[in-house]
Amino acid sequence: MPTDPLAPLLSLADIAPAVDRARERVDEALRHRALRRQGGQVAAEVSLRSAVASSALEGYVHEREAVRAGTVTDPVLQGALRVAGALPGLADLWPRAPRQVLAKLHTLAARGTVPEDELGRPIPAPEPGVDSPAGDSIALRALSARLDGLAGLVVGGTSVSPLILAAVVHGELLALRPFAGPSGVVARAAARLTLLATGLDPRGLIAVDLGHLEREPEYVGAAGAFATGTSDGVRSWLRHYATAVEIGADQLVTIGDEALA
Numbered sequence: 001m002p003t004d005p006l007a008p009l010l011s012l013a014d015i016a017p018a019v020d021r022a023r024e025r026v027d028e029a030l031r032h033r034a035l036r037r038q039g040g041q042v043a044a045e046v047s048l049r050s051a052v053a054s055s056a057l058e059g060y061v062h063e064r065e066a067v068r069a070g071t072v073t074d075p076v077l078q079g080a081l082r083v084a085g086a087l088p089g090l091a092d093l094w095p096r097a098p099r100q101v102l103a104k105l106h107t108l109a110a111r112g113t114v115p116e117d118e119l120g121r122p123i124p125a126p127e128p129g130v131d132s133p134a135g136d137s138i139a140l141r142a143l144s145a146r147l148d149g150l151a152g153l154v155v156g157g158t159s160v161s162p163l164i165l166a167a168v169v170h171g172e173l174l175a176l177r178p179f180a181g182p183s184g185v186v187a188r189a190a191a192r193l194t195l196l197a198t199g200l201d202p203r204g205l206i207a208v209d210l211g212h213l214e215r216e217p218e219y220v221g222a223a224g225a226f227a228t229g230t231s232d233g234v235r236s237w238l239r240h241y242a243t244a245v246e247i248g249a250d251q252l253v254t255i256g257d258e259a260l261a
Helices: 007-011 015-029 039-057 064-069 075-090 098-110 133-157 162-176 183-197 208-214 216-228 231-260
Strands: none
Touching: 007 015, 007 162, 015 162, 015 231, 039 064, 039 075, 039 183, 039 208, 039 231, 075 098, 075 183, 098 133, 098 183, 133 162, 162 183, 162 216, 162 231, 183 208, 208 216, 208 231, 216 231
8 A cells, every 4th residue: 555645744743633623623613503594694704804814915915894895906805805705616626636726726816917828827936047948847847746746645645634635735835836926825725625625624614814814924934844844844834734724713603603693
């Protein structure tokens, strides 16, 4: 039997308990009685707040009520809204054709911010001192190989907790930044899709991006640590991600309480 490439991550210090705590918090939040009475209202609010948070993490900060009122025309925010609204419809396709879904997410996120011919197309970050067609070709092949490896995990290459898989998807896409423009919006959306498609968050109601925003300095630092590939760096990112999921679950409870008030 092939070895599960993500299985060793659960043996990192404190990670298994952190994953268990986050899963318990999610399960508790998903039992909120507002979801039986005002489920659509709650889902719409989670989608709005998640989009505003993802846009803010990309550096485009807007007041939630202004966004709700429809007065914000910033293309990054509008892209984040499009992405958030599309997630439920992409959940079935994500574990079957993740690279196709990533292209779709980028097209939704980056419309109006990058040239049309770059939408949905992976573009490697330029290497310092490398400025030639040959160098570009090598970089693109390397990026494609990394994306293929990530896609292999999504389509069934691991049996670890969905939370671990989502964290790895998120961290890897942040490290690669494979698309022009608001690539972080794509990374956050792909992670949420992973939670949705694997059944941990089957309705896409856990507002993980609010957790990232609440702990933004930690988010940025832990993502950079993950990109180093060291055990400590990966552990730092996984701990942050589990905490962000817990915060996202708490935010769902808050939104549910508001819906019932």
